[in-house]
Amino acid sequence: MRTLLRRLGFYLLAGFAAVTLNFFLARLLPGSALQNALAKLRGANLDPAAIRALEAQYGTGADHSLPSQYLTYLSGLLHGDLGLSTSQSAPVSSILGSTLPWTLGLVGTATALAFVVGTLAGIVVGWKRNGLLDGLLPAATFFQSVPYFILAFLVMMTLGYFGGFFPYQNGYDIGRHAHLTPGWNGPFVTSVIEHGTLPALTVVLASLAGWVIGMRNMMITTMDEDYVLVAAAKGLPQWRVAAVAARNAILPTISNFALSISLVVTGSLVTEIVFTYPGVGWQIYQAILTGDYPLLQGILLVVVFTVLAVNLVADLAYVALDPRARKEA
Amino acid sequence: MTGEPVLEVRDLCVDYGVGPGGVRAVTDATLTLRRGEVLGLAGESGSGKSTLAYAVTRLLRAPGVITGGEVRFHGPDGVLDLLEADAATLRRVRWDQISVVFQSAMHALNPVARIDAQLTDALRAHRARLGAAERRERAVELLRLVGIGEERLRSYPHELSGGMRQRVMIAMALALEPRVVIMDEPTTALDVVTQREILDELMQLKDRLGFAIVFITHDLSLLIELADTIAIMYAGRIVELADAQRLFHSPRHPYTLGLLNSFPALHGERVRMEGIPGSPPALTALPAGCAFHPRCPFALARCAHDVPRLTEPAEPAEPDGAPAARSAACWLHTGGEHVPAPLARVLGSTP
Incomplete structure (x- = not known):
């Protein structure tokens, strides 16, 4: 406590x-x-x-x-008053209120997805070291090393514009023929998911390699630990031995999560701009263009607090997962 | 010494790495462990004693490769060649029949799992019909066996002292009542008082439960007290194999003699302590012939190019007349050579 x-x-x-x-x-x-x-x-x-x-x-x-x-x-x-936006003549808090859910939904889902998929993949790749999967790592690294906005354009052009698999603009269908009422109804939610796919894919692609490689390397280091050898010597099933290694290997990944979350947040703002997503990223772009400092300030504040909050959660998760981090017995 | 064998190792060879970069870490190791016996494996660091033990349990890590020999385990349902066994068979035998106590209990316990979970996971894997309550009961029983109270069940390893951790490790190794427990320097990291306590407990447990122990250590004086049979390893080869008393009072290999001379005896006259001159060879650049010959005070001409095999010493004959259950890999003892006095002592005569 x-x-x-x-x-x-x-x-x-x-x-x-x-x-x-x-x-x-x-x-x-x-x-x-x-x-x-x-x-x-x-x-x-x-x-x-x-x-x-x-x-x-x-x-x-x-x-x-x-x-x-x-x-x-x-x-x-x-009092929750962030001032007035000079370009939109509206309270900053109400602008944030309408845009923040989009960003949180997008970034939250994409980050969670990248973390879970990347970590699981890292466990498998680390366990089956030198397997076929290792060959996929350079591809993942490529996606991570490409700047966010170029990656976003690539995804938008290939899968959106030319491929036509997914819509690549706006948060939901606002076309002339669309009759959508925002809210918890089937057609609207489907539309949101469709429109969110490409931006989310960009964020996932860009951050996946980090999780995979981080987890793989930790797995390989951890597998050399005596307690993993003990688990094998105990004649436990393979997956149980892997689980012992993974359980220990995940600890540094949790701290990395806190470190990299700010990168993901800023990256996703860029992604939103490319995909004209109605989130905070689009607003920050507008605010810079119009020199709307109160709005900019409000958004930065939200970003900072989000990053701090995620850090706090990662801290708590670390304490929950590593008994050695708990000071009191 | 007359028990039936539980573990027979024949001509075991282990390499680290394959191809031209490979290094032979264990060469032609032959050993027999009998029921309820303590077999000591002694040698300097890097002599291959741990490698040998891990190879026997097939726990060698890459790049370690077993390149030859056989390991026969006499289990409750017949003889099993461990080197030929498939993964499932191996998994059944591990811990259930052959368990391992690792060198550093500090690192051998999973830091994020509670003691009870680590004591019972092997039970869960090998004794599927036991319920959670029975497993817990067994965990309490095991802890009591090594003198730890039930309240420690919910502790994490970092909350225990080094001695307690090693006790937990030993309790873990005994969880399934195996026939063989391999102990890789189990007390090296502990202070001598704790070491003594744990070893005394261990020997009592051994007498009660009847398991056999392969005890790996660099502390020969400890082995002489504990072990029934001792194998001395040098540069990957077993150079002398004998029962503890014979090895101590009448060593046959010059290396054994050197080891014995490097620690003081509690009784008897004061003798000058002598180490072994030089240092053990690198496995990548083993000298030709007997690997020990550059350091050997009694080296013969042929030692530089012929590798001696582990054989029964020709003379002097053992006083009790029985076929000597001992062997040494040294050209001095193959007959026809003059055996220096320190290597010709006979058990029973005053040293």
Whole structure:
């Protein structure tokens, strides 16, 4: 329990640091979000008083000092208020509310899939070292070494555009002939799954090799341990011996999971942009294009907290799986 | 010494690697283990004693390959050639008939599994009709056998001391009441007091349960106390094989003599301690002839090119007149040579 509290405290601190950095980073960037938005409104004729009124509303004006803006930001955060998006004139929290589920669904599913498939494949490849499966590793490594956006394009062009196997745009069918009501109904869910296939495939392809190779190497190291030899000497069935090795080999993989999750999240944002997926990635792209700092800030915050949360879960999983990590008896 | 054999090893050869890069780690090893007997395997590091033991159980890891010989196990249902046995047969024999206690209990216990799980998994694999409650009962019984309380069942290996872990390991090895327990330096990692306790317990258990032990160690003084028969290995070959008393009081091979001279006796007059000059040869560059000849104080001319076979020494005759159950691989004892005095002692005469 003490270990758990200590970890929680650490994550709280990391979260606070991220919030602070996030706040000042946006303020350090040249230009103001409001100016960026107003520059687009060519027809609008605003006098200085009106601009000052807008500044007050968005909380970015010169009459607010940086520390006071920071405090306002913090207290807003505590109330779930992430500020107003300057490009969409909507609360950032409501924009996130409509886009985050898409991203979480996509990234979560793809990551879980890649982790499970990759780890299982790694166990098999490691156990049957020098088998046929080892020959597949270079292919998997190739997919991992290709940058996300190129891989996404490759997948989109081959399986989507030319192959026509799966739709390659949007989160669900919004075509003229589609009559879909978003919600938990069959046609909509099917459409979502179809549209999610290619982006998910990209994420899986890009991260699979990491899991396979990591797990394979750990398997090979672990299989040299005496306790695996003991399991064999006990005359246990082959799969039980493999299970003993796998159970121990998976521990470092869990810590790697925490490390690599941030890569997967950023990579999937790129993937979303390529596939015009209605998730956070698409929003981040729009926010950068329009200089919408409040939105950008909100998204970064969500990403940071997601990564922290996954790290926490990985930490907890590690403690649950490795008795040696539990301090108290 | 008169028990029926349980394990017979004939001309066993083990290589590490194949082809030109291969190295012969064990050459023509021949041994017999009898029921209830303790057979000691002694030798320096790298002499092939562990390799021999793992080859017998077919647990050699790549690149170790058995290249010749046979291993006959006398089980409850007849004689079985372990080197010819298929995977399923091997799995049935393992642990049920031949179990292994590994060198370091630190590494031989699965760090993420509780003691009870590790004690009972072999039961689950070999005694399918036992229920969970019976398995647990057996686990408690086994722990009690080695002097560990029931409350340790739910412990993880890292929560136990080194001595306790080795005890658990021994309890594990006895779980299915095997005929043969192979012990690879079971107490090397422990302090001498714990070592003594565990070995005493082990010998009591052996007398009670009647299993035979192959005891591998580099500690010859320990073997002389424990073992019935001792095989001395040097550079992959068994160079001397004799019962413990004969080996101790009247060694025949110069290497055995060297080993005996490298630890002090508790009784008797003070003698000068002598090690063996030089160091053991690399297996990749074995000297021609007898591998020990460059270090041997009594080397003859032929030792440099002829490999001596393990044979009964020609003389001196054993005092009890019985056919000597001993052999040595040394040209000094093939007859016609003058045997130096330290290698010609006779059991019973004052050394």
